[in-house]
Amino acid sequence: MSVQNDTVSERQAAVYRLYAADGSLLYIGSSYNPKRRCLDHHTKPWWAQVDRRADEWHPSKAEAYVAEMAAIAAESPTHNEMGTPRYVPPAVKAAARRSSRTGELSIAQILSKHGVSRQSLHTYRQRPDFPKPLREGTSRLRWLESEVAAFFAANPKQPGKRTDLPAKQQGEPAMSGQPITRLSREDQEASEQLHATANLIEARWPGEHPTLVRDLRDLVDAIEEESGVS
Structure with a gap:
């Protein structure tokens, strides 16, 4: 070669x-x-x-x-997956398989399936009509998929610019800087690259792309959560 x-x-x-x-x-x-x-x-x-x-x-x-x-x-290289619409991190694939078997959704799966941000989901969870998690008192909450689907069917996401993230939280790092210890190599690489990209966008174009930065960091959170990283 x-x-x-x-x-x-x-x-x-x-x-x-x-x-x-x-x-x-x-x-x-x-x-x-x-x-x-x-x-x-x-x-x-x-x-x-x-x-x-x-x-x-x-x-x-x-x-x-x-x-x-x-x-x-x-x-369009022949053998790339990451960076293409068909790419799904292994941890999220595993979560999807679990969901198909159990009919339950994690926070990360709700974000992905219903296209909402982590902050929006937090806001929804304060509402009395949002479904209750199946098991309280655990860091890995799960909801019945059917109940979550019914909630979002009755409360469709409104089109247009997101306004759910307080200004003081924009640009706030989603990772503590501590080593990731339970991620697979592929998930860790994806998490680090997404985080680095968010940092670069903020440094190069401060305040211009808050939604993109938030979405990148939401995906980092999703990868870590589905891998059991606290």
């Missing part, structure tokens, strides 16, 4: 592209060290097709991640 721009920097991170011999784009990723990161791809069934790698360097991992997501959306 040939490599273009095979250099590594302690400060920079690269967006790397893997191509087949016929020039088709197989995969796009980002890493501080793309050569080492590609070792993880050797077990993929499509790795035998890889003919060359091209690296595109960026000043930071967060900026490389933003560029990676934009490139995936624009260039």
Whole structure:
């Protein structure tokens, strides 16, 4: 396999592209060290097709991640899932399987299924007509899916700009900075990249994209909650 721009920097991170011999784009990723990161791809069934790698360097991992997501959306590599509409973090997949068996929903599943923010859900839960959780006194609350569906059918989300998040909470970190200890490698990587992207958006465009930042951090919370990380 040939490599273009095979250099590594302690400060920079690269967006790397893997191509087949016929020039088709197989995969796009980002890493501080793309050569080492590609070792993880050797077990993929499509790795035998890889003919060359091209690296595109960026000043930071967060900026490389933003560029990676934009490139995936624009260039449609064959084997990427993260960054495409079909990607679902493994922890959320597992939660969906549990829900299909039990008919119960977690907070993260309610956010995803009904398209509401964490702050909106908190507001809804103060209402007397919102369903009660099945088991009180636990950090992993569950609701009956049928009752939640009935509530949102009777109280459809209004279109337009969200106004449910108090200004003082916008831009507030959703993660404590403590190490994540019970996430799978894929979930941890997704969580870190989403968090870094939210930080980059806030730094580059302060106050301009609060909804996007909140949605990114809600997804971080969802991944951690479904993995049992408190």
